[in-house]
Amino acid sequence: MAEDWRNGGFGLYVHWPFCEAKCPYCDFNSHVSRSIDQGHWRTAYLSELDRVATETPDRVLNSIFFGGGTPSLMDPATTAAVIDAAAKHWRIANDIEITLEANPGSVEATRFAGYRDAGVNRISMGIQALNDTDLRRLGRIHTLAEARAAFDTARSLFDRVSFDLIYARQDQSLADWERELTEALNMAVDHLSLYQLTIEPGTAFGDRFDRGGLRGLPDEDLGAAMYDLTQEICEAAGMPRYEVSNHAREGAQSRHNLIYWRYGDYAGIGPGAHGRMTVGGQRFATEAHRMPQAWLDAVSKGTGESARDRLSGIDQAEEYLLMGLRISEGIDRDRYAALASTAIPEAAVQELVELGMIRTRGSRISVTYQGFNLLNRVIARLAGA
Numbered sequence: 001m002a003e004d005w006r007n008g009g010f011g012l013y014v015h016w017p018f019c020e021a022k023c024p025y026c027d028f029n030s031h032v033s034r035s036i037d038q039g040h041w042r043t044a045y046l047s048e049l050d051r052v053a054t055e056t057p058d059r060v061l062n063s064i065f066f067g068g069g070t071p072s073l074m075d076p077a078t079t080a081a082v083i084d085a086a087a088k089h090w091r092i093a094n095d096i097e098i099t100l101e102a103n104p105g106s107v108e109a110t111r112f113a114g115y116r117d118a119g120v121n122r123i124s125m126g127i128q129a130l131n132d133t134d135l136r137r138l139g140r141i142h143t144l145a146e147a148r149a150a151f152d153t154a155r156s157l158f159d160r161v162s163f164d165l166i167y168a169r170q171d172q173s174l175a176d177w178e179r180e181l182t183e184a185l186n187m188a189v190d191h192l193s194l195y196q197l198t199i200e201p202g203t204a205f206g207d208r209f210d211r212g213g214l215r216g217l218p219d220e221d222l223g224a225a226m227y228d229l230t231q232e233i234c235e236a237a238g239m240p241r242y243e244v245s246n247h248a249r250e251g252a253q254s255r256h257n258l259i260y261w262r263y264g265d266y267a268g269i270g271p272g273a274h275g276r277m278t279v280g281g282q283r284f285a286t287e288a289h290r291m292p293q294a295w296l297d298a299v300s301k302g303t304g305e306s307a308r309d310r311l312s313g314i315d316q317a318e319e320y321l322l323m324g325l326r327i328s329e330g331i332d333r334d335r336y337a338a339l340a341s342t343a344i345p346e347a348a349v350q351e352l353v354e355l356g357m358i359r360t361r362g363s364r365i366s367v368t369y370q371g372f373n374l375l376n377r378v379i380a381r382l383a384g385a
C-alpha cells in the first residue's frame with residue numbers, strides 16, 4: 001500500500017530566523033542580529049539538506065518555502081544554493097512552487113530579481129495594514145508607500161504574489177476594514193492571507209495587554225462580524241476562502257501550505273523548523289533547535305534536529321483531521337480510517353450534518369460556512385472527544 005504522505009505530496013520548509021526588528025505581536029521564532037555570516041548559514045542549510053535528503057530518497061519535491069523571520073534578508077546566493085541542492089537531491093515537480101516570504105521594505109525589494117534568478121517563483125509579502133498609522137502601531141518598519149513600491153516590484157518580476165493583512169486591530173471599525181479589504185482586493189494578484197490580530201503571551205503586545213495598555217481592540221462580536229464580512233467580500237471578488245485565513249483565485253492556492261493541510265510530508269530545516277517525515281515506513285514529527293547559534297552548533301556536529309517523535313496511527317489520524325478540516329476540500333473518511341484503524345463515528349457525522357456544520361460527499365467530509373465558525377468543536381466531535 002502506498003505510504004500515506006503521498007496523498008499530500010512532499011515539500012521542503014527552510015526557516016530563516018532573522019528580522020530587522022521584532023514586531024510587538026510576533027511570536028514566531030525570529031531574532032534581531034547585527035551581523036549574519038551568510039556563508040556560515042549557507043553551509044549549515046546545505047548540510048541539513050544532505051541529511052534529510054538521505055532519509056527521503058527517490059521523492060518528487062512539490063514545493064520549497066522560505067519562511068521566517070524575514071527570508072528577504074537572506075542573500076539570494078544562499079537561496080540559490082539551497083534550491084540548487086534540493087534539485088540535486090530530489091526530482092523536482094514540473095510545477096514546483098518556490099515561495100519566499102518578504103517584508104515590503106525598499107532594501108528587500110532590491111533583492112527580488114536575485115530571488116527570481118535563484119528560482120523563486122512566488123512571493124508572499126507581509127504588508128499587514130494599508131495605512132501608516134496602523135503600520136506604526138503594529139511596529140512595522142515599512143511605510144505604506146514602501147509597501148506599495150515593493151509590491152509593484154514583486155508583481156513586475158513574479159506571476160504569483162500573495163500578501164498578508166492583519167485585521168481586528170486597535171480602533172478599527174467594520175467600515176474601516178471593509179474599505180481596507182476592498183482596496184486590498186483591488187491590489188491583489190491571486191492570493192491573500194487575512195489574519196485576525198491575536199495577542200499572544202510572551203510578546204510585547206501580550207505584556208502591554210496584561211498591563212491594560214492595549215486599548216480599542218474589537219470585542220468578540222465585532223471580530224466575528226469582521227470575519228464574516230471578509231468571507232462575503234472576498235467571495236464576491238472571486239477570491240473565496242480555501243482555508244480559515246487564506247483566499248485565492250481558482251488554481252492559485254498555496255501549494256506548499258496545501259501539503260500541510262493535506263497532511264503530506266515535509267522536511268523542515270533551519271532554527272525551530274518542524275517537519276513530518278516518513279522514514280522506513282514510520283512517520284515522524286521532527287523539530288530543530290530554536291536558537292540560531294544553538295542550531296548552527298548542532299548542525300556542525302551532525303544534525304540540527306532537537307526532537308524526533310514517532311507518530312502512531314491515531315496521532316496521524318488526529319493531525320490529518322486537524323489540518324484537513326481547515327481547508328474547504330475537507331478530508332477523506334477512508335484515509336482517516338486507514339490511519340486510525342477505526343472509522344470516524346457515524347453518529348458524530350450524522351449529528352454534525354443535521355446541525356449544518358459539515359457536509360459529506362462520498363467518502364469526503366468538509367466543513368460548512370457555519371461549521372468554520374465553530375471549527376474546534378467540529379474537530380473535537382469528529383475525533384470522538
Ligand code: SF4
Nearest residue numbers: 019022023026030069
Ligand atoms: S517581520 Fe514577521 S517574523 Fe519578523 S518580527 Fe515581524 S512579524 Fe515576526
